[in-house]
Amino acid sequence: MRSRQPVNDNSVSREERESGSRFVPKFDSNGLLTAVVVDVDSKDVLVVAFMNAEALARTRESGNVHFWSRSRGRLWLKGETSGNFLKVEKMLVDCDQDALVIHASPDGPTCHTGARSCFYRRLDPDADDASALFSASR
Amino acid sequence: MRSRQPVNDNSVSREERESGSRFVPKFDSNGLLTAVVVDVDSKDVLVVAFMNAEALARTRESGNVHFWSRSRGRLWLKGETSGNFLKVEKMLVDCDQDALVIHASPDGPTCHTGARSCFYRRLDPDADDASALFSASR
Numbered sequence: 001m002r003s004r005q006p007v008n009d010n011s012v013s014r015e016e017r018e019s020g021s022r023f024v025p026k027f028d029s030n031g032l033l034t035a036v037v038v039d040v041d042s043k044d045v046l047v048v049a050f051m052n053a054e055a056l057a058r059t060r061e062s063g064n065v066h067f068w069s070r071s072r073g074r075l076w077l078k079g080e081t082s083g084n085f086l087k088v089e090k091m092l093v094d095c096d097q098d099a100l101v102i103h104a105s106p107d108g109p110t111c112h113t114g115a116r117s118c119f120y121r122r123l124d125p126d127a128d129d130a131s132a133l134f135s136a137s138r
Numbered sequence: 139m140r141s142r143q144p145v146n147d148n149s150v151s152r153e154e155r156e157s158g159s160r161f162v163p164k165f166d167s168n169g170l171l172t173a174v175v176v177d178v179d180s181k182d183v184l185v186v187a188f189m190n191a192e193a194l195a196r197t198r199e200s201g202n203v204h205f206w207s208r209s210r211g212r213l214w215l216k217g218e219t220s221g222n223f224l225k226v227e228k229m230l231v232d233c234d235q236d237a238l239v240i241h242a243s244p245d246g247p248t249c250h251t252g253a254r255s256c257f258y259r260r261l262d263p264d265a266d267d268a269s270a271l272f273s274a275s276r
Contacts, residue, residue: 018251023261023270028208034186036174043181045230048172048237060263070166092183092257092274095249099186101257111233113156119230119239123161125198132161136230 018095025056026098030070033098037065037078037110039117040089040103046110046117047078047086051100063088065104084108156233163194164236168208171236175203175216175248177255178227178241184248184255185216185224189238201226203242222246 012024025033032050039046051059052068055075059066065086069076079085090103111118121133150162163171170188177184187205189197193213196204203224207214217223228241249256259271 021269021271023265023267034172036183036186038181038183043176045174045176045183045239048174048232048239063263088263091261091263093259093261093271094186094256095251095253095258099256100261101183101186113233115233118232118234118237120233121231123229123231123238125201125226125229127161129161131159133159133231 017097023093024097025053025093026096027053028098032068032070033100035065035067035100035102037086037102037104040105043103044117045119046104046106048118049076049078056100059088059102060091065102078110079107082108082112084110086110155235161231162235163191163231164234165191166236170206170208171238173203173205173238173240175224175240175242178243181241182255183257184242184244186256187214187216194238197226197240198229203240216248217245220246220250222248224248 016022017024027033031052033056035051036048037046038044049067050070055066055068065078065088067076067078084107086104086106088102088104092101109116120136122136124132124134154160155162165171169190171194173189174186175184176182188208190206193204193206203216203226205214205216222245224242224244226240226242230239247254249258258274260274262270262272
């Protein structure tokens with residue numbers, strides 16, 4: 001029997017969660033997991049966002065990355081407006097199962113600004129905040 | 139004048155947040171940013187965690203990654219117990235400044251399980267949850 005709408009299961013032992021083959025995603029108090037999407041070829045991080053159980057289920061079913069938009073409070077198929085979908089190539093789960101890394105093939109720029117990745121700026125750790133950011137390609 | 143303890147500033151316009159050189163981190167309702175640490179050499183994602191303003195400030199000051207531990211409710215210098223610190227090589231900020239990607243040199247395994255990365259398992263999207271995870275190195 002398939003269970004495609006994963007639920008939290010706090011009865012799972014820490015050992016089983018960390019070393020087992022059972023997928024028991026650990027959603028936070030808002031019902032969300034962190035999802036990091038990386039370009040399957042360059043391995044650059046393209047976008048970091050969140051998934052609720054429905055976004056995760058639709059991502060698995062469709063093969064296209066879905067998020068839960070915190071700002072809009074709704075399910076969000078990445079690319080639904082721009083056409084720049086993120087096709088899932090590989091999904092990784094972390095030790096405590098509260099974060100995913102998704103290797104994806106992007107259909108175009110991932111960022112709504114038109115940048116290939118949302119991470120187009122570097123932070124100079126030593127600089128004053130007023131001028132701490134600069135182009136990541138510099 | 140340096141401001142090393144960044145605070146939310148909702149007076150910043152969307153355009154300034156997305157395209158400016160000003161660092162105005164956007165903490166969530168729990169006062170947290172998402173932080174993704176990748177290996178500076180392999181570009182593999184090592185760990186995904188959260189930073190509050192203090193963890194961010196200490197990371198910038200010390201050059202070693204600090205997080206806010208949600209489970210323990212305290213500041214967490216990564217490596218404080220294991221000795222496996224994450225030395226910051228490069229910090230990237232996303233479009234809306236609510237997530238960081240940190241390229242780091244790990245002193246040893248990053249995961250508390252002893253794995254090099256916390257993402258040591260793959261998820262088979264089509265499998266039943268009971269047996270959906272398998273070794274990422276397989």
